Amino acid sequence: MTEAVLVLEDGRVFRGEAYGAVGETIGEIVFSTGMTGYQETLTDPSYKGQIVTMTAPHIGNTGVNDEDFESRRIWVDGYVVRDPARVRSSWRSNRSLADELAAQGVVGISGIDTRALTRHLRERGAMRGAISSVTTDVDSLLARVTAAPSMKGANFLADVTTDEVYVVPAVGEKRFTVAAIDLGIKGMTPRRMAERGIEVHVMPATSTFDEIAAVGADGVFMSNGPGDPAAAEHAVSVLKQVLSAKIPYFGICLGNQIFGRALDRGTYKLVYGHRGINQPVQDLTTGKVEITAHNHGFAVDAPLEGEFATPFGPGRVTHVCLNDDVVEGLALLDQPAFSVQYHPEAAAGPHDAAYLFDRFVELMQTDQTGSEVSTGSTGGGA
Numbered sequence: 575m576t577e578a579v580l581v582l583e584d585g586r587v588f589r590g591e592a593y594g595a596v597g598e599t600i601g602e603i604v605f606s607t608g609m610t611g612y613q614e615t616l617t618d619p620s621y622k623g624q625i626v627t628m629t630a631p632h633i634g635n636t637g638v639n640d641e642d643f644e645s646r647r648i649w650v651d652g653y654v655v656r657d658p659a660r661v662r663s664s665w666r667s668n669r670s671l672a673d674e675l676a677a678q679g680v681v682g683i684s685g686i687d688t689r690a691l692t693r694h695l696r697e698r699g700a701m702r703g704a705i706s707s708v709t710t711d712v713d714s715l716l717a718r719v720t721a722a723p724s725m726k727g728a729n730f731l732a733d734v735t736t737d738e739v740y741v742v743p744a745v746g747e748k749r750f751t752v753a754a755i756d757l758g759i760k761g762m763t764p765r766r767m768a769e770r771g772i773e774v775h776v777m778p779a780t781s782t783f784d785e786i787a788a789v790g791a792d793g794v795f796m797s798n799g800p801g802d803p804a805a806a807e808h809a810v811s812v813l814k815q816v817l818s819a820k821i822p823y824f825g826i827c828l829g830n831q832i833f834g835r836a837l838d839r840g841t842y843k844l845v846y847g848h849r850g851i852n853q854p855v856q857d858l859t860t861g862k863v864e865i866t867a868h869n870h871g872f873a874v875d876a877p878l879e880g881e882f883a884t885p886f887g888p889g890r891v892t893h894v895c896l897n898d899d900v901v902e903g904l905a906l907l908d909q910p911a912f913s914v915q916y917h918p919e920a921a922a923g924p925h926d927a928a929y930l931f932d933r934f935v936e937l938m939q940t941d942q943t944g945s946e947v948s949t950g951s952t953g954g955g956a
């Protein structure tokens with residue numbers, strides 16, 4: 575057993591044992607309430623720059639398998655758990671979570687009172703922190719934490735995006751082509767599109783509008799991703815060009831925040847964010863409530879009721895989180911463009927929001943047949 579320490583920027587200290595790699599790491603400490611799906615959480619590129627603490631007390635029970643990776647590696651910058659599984663138990667498991675964390679150099683800590691830590695973060699807000707299993711000198715760690723950059727203004731897109739364009743082929747008959755800008759895309763997202771007959775061209779975050787237009791796509795998509803949307807200038811300016819060209823658009827999470835910015839709305843940092851797989855969201859266009867997967871620390875500032883003016887005609891908020899009234903979806907009313915702040919690809923998470931991929935298909939269909947666009951009320955039935 576190797577001693578480890580977790581130090582928060584406000585001086586609070588938790589002591590535990592090394593879990594995964596032995597070392598030292600600094601990041602923004604956030605909590606996730608997912609009872610299951612830790613493998614998908616760990617491999618979600620949106621967690622770059624963050625140390626994730628799990629509110630579920632037992633983590634690692636089903637080990638790690640080769641199928642449920644959402645990207646090529648683990649992206650969290652640290653991992654905090656209460657009581658790691660000593661035995662992995664699943665027919666799908668290939669190795670233990672502790673071994674996987676160690677093999678990928680991810681520094682973690684176990685034996686932490688994660689309920690106390692979560693309550694602290696809920697009261698004081700997500701904040702910087704460090705885990706170390708190489709020193710227990712709290713003062714020197716705290717000095718390194720307070721000197722580290724904060725999440726506000728952070729841009730990690732160069733770390734997470736693809737270097738080269740790659741194509742995910744449509745399953746069955748190809749109906750549409752989509753240019754998907756990879757801001758840290760999760761693997762399930764192109765799969766959800768492909769299974770609806772979409773050929774997905776996944777493109778680097780640095781792609782220019784001309785490169786995107788050259789794909790000749792029926793629609794453009796922007797993915798989830800890490801960091802502060804206020805620092806993602808390039809994506810915002812590219813999306814403005816996409817919207818000026820009236821190409822159908824769908825965005826998820828960071829792709830929702832970029833859309834909000836392209837519509838001249840601001841974004842702001844939530845106190846402790848939404849991370850988990852049980853968040854109630856209402857679709858204001860149908861009144862239906864869905865239980866959804868979330869991972870966001872920022873949100874778009876827009877009025878929940880009525881329309882708001884944008885450079886592309888009127889826009890509206892289409893979805894809202896019922897826990898705290900945070901904006902969870904946006905749409906333009908006079909052209910085919912919409913987005914959600916949460917995760918319809920559902921990896922991990924409930925599948926209630928899968929209808930949003932059908933909405934995107936309907937928008938591209940409508941756009942091609944030239945019928946009237948009605949972004950705010952298309953589609954239905956999950």
Ligand SMILES: NC(=O)CC[C@H](N)C(=O)O
Nearest residue numbers: 620798799827828871872
């Ligand atoms: N999953 C995401 O795309 C997160 C977007 C952004 N990094 C946030 O924390 O709000």
